[in-house]
Amino acid sequence: MQSKRVGNYTVRFQNPPSVVGYASVVGKKEGEGPLAELFDYVNTDTTFGEKTWEKSESRMQKDALTLAANKANQPISAIEYIFAGDLINQCTSSSYAIREFKIPFIGMFGACSTMAEGLGLAAMAVDGGFSNLAAALTSSHFCTAERQYRSPLEYGAQRTPTAQWTVTGSGCVLLSDNGPGPFITHFTAGKVVDLGITDANNMGAAMAPATHSTLLAFFQDTDTSPSDYDLIVTGDLGKTGHGIATELLRDDGIIFSGNFSDCGLMVYDLEKQDVHAGGSGCGCSAVVLCSKIIRDLQSGALQKVLFAGTGALHSPVCIQQGESIPGICHAICISSNKQ
Amino acid sequence: MQSKRVGNYTVRFQNPPSVVGYASVVGKKEGEGPLAELFDYVNTDTTFGEKTWEKSESRMQKDALTLAANKANQPISAIEYIFAGDLINQCTSSSYAIREFKIPFIGMFGACSTMAEGLGLAAMAVDGGFSNLAAALTSSHFCTAERQYRSPLEYGAQRTPTAQWTVTGSGCVLLSDNGPGPFITHFTAGKVVDLGITDANNMGAAMAPATHSTLLAFFQDTDTSPSDYDLIVTGDLGKTGHGIATELLRDDGIIFSGNFSDCGLMVYDLEKQDVHAGGSGCGCSAVVLCSKIIRDLQSGALQKVLFAGTGALHSPVCIQQGESIPGICHAICISSNKQ
Numbered sequence: 001m002q003s004k005r006v007g008n009y010t011v012r013f014q015n016p017p018s019v020v021g022y023a024s025v026v027g028k029k030e031g032e033g034p035l036a037e038l039f040d041y042v043n044t045d046t047t048f049g050e051k052t053w054e055k056s057e058s059r060m061q062k063d064a065l066t067l068a069a070n071k072a073n074q075p076i077s078a079i080e081y082i083f084a085g086d087l088i089n090q091c092t093s094s095s096y097a098i099r100e101f102k103i104p105f106i107g108m109f110g111a112c113s114t115m116a117e118g119l120g121l122a123a124m125a126v127d128g129g130f131s132n133l134a135a136a137l138t139s140s141h142f143c144t145a146e147r148q149y150r151s152p153l154e155y156g157a158q159r160t161p162t163a164q165w166t167v168t169g170s171g172c173v174l175l176s177d178n179g180p181g182p183f184i185t186h187f188t189a190g191k192v193v194d195l196g197i198t199d200a201n202n203m204g205a206a207m208a209p210a211t212h213s214t215l216l217a218f219f220q221d222t223d224t225s226p227s228d229y230d231l232i233v234t235g236d237l238g239k240t241g242h243g244i245a246t247e248l249l250r251d252d253g254i255i256f257s258g259n260f261s262d263c264g265l266m267v268y269d270l271e272k273q274d275v276h277a278g279g280s281g282c283g284c285s286a287v288v289l290c291s292k293i294i295r296d297l298q299s300g301a302l303q304k305v306l307f308a309g310t311g312a313l314h315s316p317v318c319i320q321q322g323e324s325i326p327g328i329c330h331a332i333c334i335s336s337n338k339q
Numbered sequence: 340m341q342s343k344r345v346g347n348y349t350v351r352f353q354n355p356p357s358v359v360g361y362a363s364v365v366g367k368k369e370g371e372g373p374l375a376e377l378f379d380y381v382n383t384d385t386t387f388g389e390k391t392w393e394k395s396e397s398r399m400q401k402d403a404l405t406l407a408a409n410k411a412n413q414p415i416s417a418i419e420y421i422f423a424g425d426l427i428n429q430c431t432s433s434s435y436a437i438r439e440f441k442i443p444f445i446g447m448f449g450a451c452s453t454m455a456e457g458l459g460l461a462a463m464a465v466d467g468g469f470s471n472l473a474a475a476l477t478s479s480h481f482c483t484a485e486r487q488y489r490s491p492l493e494y495g496a497q498r499t500p501t502a503q504w505t506v507t508g509s510g511c512v513l514l515s516d517n518g519p520g521p522f523i524t525h526f527t528a529g530k531v532v533d534l535g536i537t538d539a540n541n542m543g544a545a546m547a548p549a550t551h552s553t554l555l556a557f558f559q560d561t562d563t564s565p566s567d568y569d570l571i572v573t574g575d576l577g578k579t580g581h582g583i584a585t586e587l588l589r590d591d592g593i594i595f596s597g598n599f600s601d602c603g604l605m606v607y608d609l610e611k612q613d614v615h616a617g618g619s620g621c622g623c624s625a626v627v628l629c630s631k632i633i634r635d636l637q638s639g640a641l642q643k644v645l646f647a648g649t650g651a652l653h654s655p656v657c658i659q660q661g662e663s664i665p666g667i668c669h670a671i672c673i674s675s676n677k678q
Contacts, residue, residue: 004468005419009443011469052660080344081528089428090654091448095531099665104348104528106456107448107652107667109430117445121460128467129343130350189420189443192434313446315429321391326438328446 004127007221009214010188016338017126018179019297020133021072024290025064026283027142027168033268038291039169040067046143046168053143054092060170060283061086061097061139064290068172074133079103079174081125083118084137085110086282087166088148093139112207112236113190114138115171115286116309116330120187122175123332132177139170140281149316150200162202164238164280167267171286173294182297182305186222186333190214192313194326200319203312204241204264204277210327211237211310212248218306218331219254226256232306233293234329235285236264238277241310263288285309297336307332343466346560348553349527355677356465357518359472360411363629364403365622366481366507372607377630378508379406385482385507392482393427393435399509399622400425400436400478403629407511413472418442418513420464422457423476424449425621426505427487432478442474451546451575452529453477454510454625455648455669459526461514462671471516478509479620488655489539501541503577503619506606510625512633521636521644525561525672529553531652533665539658542651543580543603543616549666550576550649551587557645557670558593565595571645572632573668574624575603577617580649602627624648636675646671 004011023040031042041063043049048059061084069076082101084094085108098105110117118136125131143153145166151157175184193210211234219225226232237245242262249256263285264278289307296302308331319325343350362379370381380402382388387398400423408415421440423433424447437444449456457475464470482492484505490496514523532549550573558564565571576584581601588595602624603617628646635641647670658664 002468003471005470009419014468054656054660080348085446085448088654089656090450090652092652092654092657095652095665095667096657096662099531099533102530105531105667106460106528107424109424109446109448111429121445124463124467124469128463128469129341129353130463130467131344132342189445191441192438192444194438313429313431313434315427315431317393317428318431318435321393323435326434328434328444 009217010186010221012186013123013127013184015127015177016183016185017123017175017177018181018183019173019294020176020179021068021174022290022294023064023067023071023172024287025060025170026287030167030169030267033273035267035291038295053141057093057139057141057144058097061093061137064170064172065137068174072174076101079133079135080131081106081134082137083108083121085114086139087111087145111311111313112280112282113309113311113328113330114282115289116307116332119173119184119332120189120330123184123187126175126177133174135172135174137172138282138286140166140283142166142168145281159276160201161276162240163276164203164264164278165275166281167279167284169283169287171290182334182336183338184332185335188214188218188331190329192326192328194324196324198324200314203280204238205244206312206325207237207310207327208241208244208248210329211245211308214329214331215249215308216252226259229304229306230302232260234262234308234310236280237262237310238264238280240277297334304335307334348556349525349560351525352462352466352523354466354516355522355524356462356514356516357520357522358512358633359515359518360407360513361629361633362403362406362410363510363626364399364508365626369506369508369606372612374606374630377634392480396432396478396480396483397436400432400476403509403511404476407513411513415440418472418474419470420445420473421476422447422460424453425478426450426484450650450652451619451621452648452650452667452669453621454628455646455671458512458523458671459528459669462523462526465514465516472513474511474513476511477621477625479505479622480507481505484620498615499540500615501579502615503542503603503617504614505620506618506623508622508626510629521673521675522677523671524674527553527557527670529668531665531667533663535663537663539653542619543577544583545651545664546576546649546666547580547583547587549668550584550647553668553670554588554647555591565593565598568643568645569641571599573601573647573649575619576601576649577603577619579616636673642675644673646673
């Protein structure tokens, strides 16, 4: 077996797996944002017909998986692995969703980087010869995340300007060894990076150093620069974090020319929707990828995208023990052709 | 690329990855059990020199990883992926441990099945040509798990006869494409199975149906039977769950002849150590694998082992919402030769 590694941290897939299905499911607020027309399903009361927020979040994953399989013209039973995870303790949004489908489940935890982590692992499973059809699935829900990580919604706590708004949404991507593209061509798995941020209302700053580390590794390993990509999109640093990441990368000579964005800045209208620094949550990058980005790759509006999932490995217990918030970033190159 | 799939749910590795390093680190109680002499390090006050139990658990992972790399004669920097996870919310035992080592981190959540899940993914990474050296790492700590999942230790809550004792320990395995064995030959990823158990003090019963599902799939896919293995070991069902799994499998014609055991029954002396139904926790199957099982495979005392990591995807929040406890089981075949 010839090594598929390029540089120190990146793998290049030999037979790049193709996206063969994808879907996005969102709540009311996301359905009022700039990407409204591009989502597969918008639920207007964000309960998704369930009695608890946790069950609502699981419901979104079931719906996203079902829609993605339908779009791929595949029965759900044909999916050989589901790589899934979410923000909720014990990743129950995923495990309770997948319980109903009799498919092997690989549980992941990558905070908001989960979609990128899942795509990397699913692509490894397909390119490695272990699967012909694998899914990457994740979600977040504003109401489950806020009460677990910050304070119960009933408290009506004020939000700081650096706070991000957890997206209510779920995204699912199906990868196969055979399909028309877009294709997953590269995967750079990230290291845990922690520069000492302790503010649970400033996740963007906690994630920016990891973004810097992974993007730098990716450009070095692949011997490319930002101008080789139509879009480099983090997911999701928000306004504060994206600014910090841009500066950190600039200090290392990585300069963007209007092609560096962030899913947290794309999913909401920051001016009109009162979301402060932008969107966040596992669902944020997942639903932006599974609506605008993949559609643009299919239509030819985009040819080559670097999708950098960013996660704040934030733990309320560890913060109470005086710890800082580590970040992680996994990068995936998606291209309309196999190069 | 030829498919490596056999049957419906199993993959057979083309060039089975070799264990090249492994280590186990445990606390005081485990160091008084039947495997005491086989662990790499026993800490006699279970704080591991740290000020909080969560930091103690992270310390164990750092120690296990360092010891495993030393035994493999490899610098830690040579490890290309760490597949790690644990029971603690946001998998912080893993992320805070790995923060200090600059190595790509793939976070997992599989509850007590995490070591098997990590071995499966690490073996895919190596056999798929994505890595020459990958680690599977996990841990659990009695004091972190009890307060998160059941009640604070200070309450002195009584334990039921079906309760299992969370192992304080961490295990790490390093896999490479080149080594003397033992080898990872097969991986069967499990489905989420839930037969409606709601008792948070009877995890064994919650995991038994998933064990039945995965072992049945493995034997069917590989066209083998229990007599083809020197040891089939679950990790960790405890006394109650192991009995249920044995019965469920017997009803499907899978009969064992004294070669079916459980890491939760091996790690403690159930009579003398007052652990009720046996050991549990991500660390349980990890430290039994990384002490007795791999040593016996190396010495020739065992030739072929089926290691079935079992996890209860238990969430206190979901139980409060009236949900039952889903289980999962991932099976790994480990052999002293590449067959």
